[in-house]
Amino acid sequence: MSQNVIELDGVSKHFGEQVVLSNVSMSVKEGDIVGLLGPNGSGKTTMIRLMNGVINQTDGKLSILGMNPGIEGDKVRKSTGILTENAGLYHEMSGLDNLIFFSKLYGNFDLKQINLYLEEFELAEHMDKKVGAYSTGMKRRLGIIKAILHKPRLLFLDEPTNGLDPEGIKLVLKFLKDLNEQEGTTIFLCSHILHQLEHVCKEYFFLNDGKITDFGTLNELQKRYVTQIKLKVITNLLPVEAHWGGYPVLVKDKNTLQFLLTSSDQITPLLQKIISDFWVHHVEIENNDLESLYFKIRSGVNE
Ligand SMILES: Nc1ncnc2c1ncn2[C@@H]1O[C@H](COP(=O)(O)OP(=O)(O)OP(=O)(O)O)[C@@H](O)[C@H]1O
16 A cells, blocks of 8 residues: 555644635655645645645645654755755746756756657747746746656645646646656646646545635545536526426526436436437536536535
């Protein structure tokens, strides 16, 4: 069984009078990709900074790769990579020189590998430009390369797709999935853009006001929070009553119906019944995506 590479036990962090994290306990297994989701100011960046030993907790215990980041911060940072908002890049140096500088600092200089990453992140043609002249998306991609140069076992990414265009988002998410699958790198990422994470993370942690309010796989969270399925069906069936085929139904728009079901087992028989007399162009469960779950967990509503 894989070991926990992140363990937090009753961790709190105060800045003066402000309680930013309160009694946070969580664990992440080696080789997983997990997402930390929470609104602005909920404490996500603070948690990453604690786990990297950049700041110390007020209370509780942390273990990162079996080490205490508050005491062994340098050792922790040698085996972890981190991408933060400004990525710590030198704006007066070129993209290439930044990567050469950091890889030498990490004792891991490999020009061939650097060039491969620059190609992969579509930065090769800009590598001699000063980073100060890079666009936000280019800086973000360079920041990700900087975070993985020393082949960390554990990667912390704070909003890795911020400022990226749709092609950049696709490229970065695919790269992270491949890195996880091929190298076994554990990835801990924070993001607001929930639909992007839906196909990337194995498990999600929800942070609100400095407290973990729930966690689990998408499947587990759906079982917990989605007790009624809202099934959107685009069809030429036009129900005349508020029930059709034994289920409550709402006419949302011309050709768009919403059935309310209590179990996903009801979907197939319902659709079979519809298509025996009508056409169906589209079917979608509307309320079980990560974003719907996020709002339910925030408001404590099961629906
Ligand atoms: N060094 C600091 N000194 C004082 N307060 C701080 C410090 N760092 C963070 N905070 C406060 O802690 C709270 C949580 O901040 P944090 O950056 O961890 O939130 P976040 O969830 O990452 O937010 P965002 O989504 O906006 O990035 C905020 O109220 C912030 O002002």
